[in-house]
Amino acid sequence: MNQTINCAESVDTMNKRLAIGFLVVSLVYALDVLGYLINEPLKIYLNHTGNALAILSILIVVFAMWPIFSQQITKSQSKYHEAESFITDAMHSSIRISWMVTLFFLVLMMSLDNFREGLDLPTDFYFKLIFFVMMFTVGASFFFITRDDDDVESN
Numbered sequence: 001m002n003q004t005i006n007c008a009e010s011v012d013t014m015n016k017r018l019a020i021g022f023l024v025v026s027l028v029y030a031l032d033v034l035g036y037l038i039n040e041p042l043k044i045y046l047n048h049t050g051n052a053l054a055i056l057s058i059l060i061v062v063f064a065m066w067p068i069f070s071q072q073i074t075k076s077q078s079k080y081h082e083a084e085s086f087i088t089d090a091m092h093s094s095i096r097i098s099w100m101v102t103l104f105f106l107v108l109m110m111s112l113d114n115f116r117e118g119l120d121l122p123t124d125f126y127f128k129l130i131f132f133v134m135m136f137t138v139g140a141s142f143f144f145i146t147r148d149d150d151d152v153e154s155n
Contacts, residue, residue: 007071008085010067010068010071011068011085011087011088012085012087012088013064013067014064014065014067014068015087015088015090015091015142016064016087016146017060017061017063017064018060018061018064018065018091019091019094019138019139019142019143020060020064020139021057021060021061021064021139022135022136022138022139022142023135023136023139023140024053024056024057024060025054025057025135026132026135026136026139027053028050028053028054028057029128029129029131029132029135030132030136031046031049031050031053032046032050032128032132033125033128033129033132034046035047035050036121036122036125086146087146090142090145090146091142093141093145094137094138094139094141094142094145095138097137097138097141098134098135098137098138098141099134101133101134101137102130102133102134102137105130105133106130109126109130
């Protein structure tokens with residue numbers, strides 16, 4: 001029996017997998033940030049773990065996007081349009097939330113300028129910290145928005 005996946009199902013699956021990819025990428029950035037704060041012997045393990053997670057994130061994104069690419073390559077759909085669905089709206093909302101949280105975080109970091117100067121950390125540390133906040137917020141807010149209502153206890 002030939003089971004074909006329609007466009008909406010493909011996009012929903014892609015968005016769920018991309019959210020997982022965002023969380024894995026956020027772990028990569030978290031490990032990079034942590035590498036600035038720990039001793040040298042542990043940095044080697046963090047680097048190897050970060051490299052493995054980076055490869056995993058690439059595989060997740062490729063695996064997430066493959067159904068869409070394969071539909072376009074095989075011309076199974078004459079024209080691809082992003083389907084409107086709850087999952088797609090949740091991904092868009094998660095990206096908007098991430099931008100708001102990231103901008104708030106940047107303002108917070110700017111307001112703590114005197115404190116940051118005393119830490120003597122390189123600029124690279126702060127960029128990776130900002131990317132961590134951005135990626136983690138997208139993934140976490142997506143899964144928060146799309147959680148099952150059964151998971152939330154009502155009193």
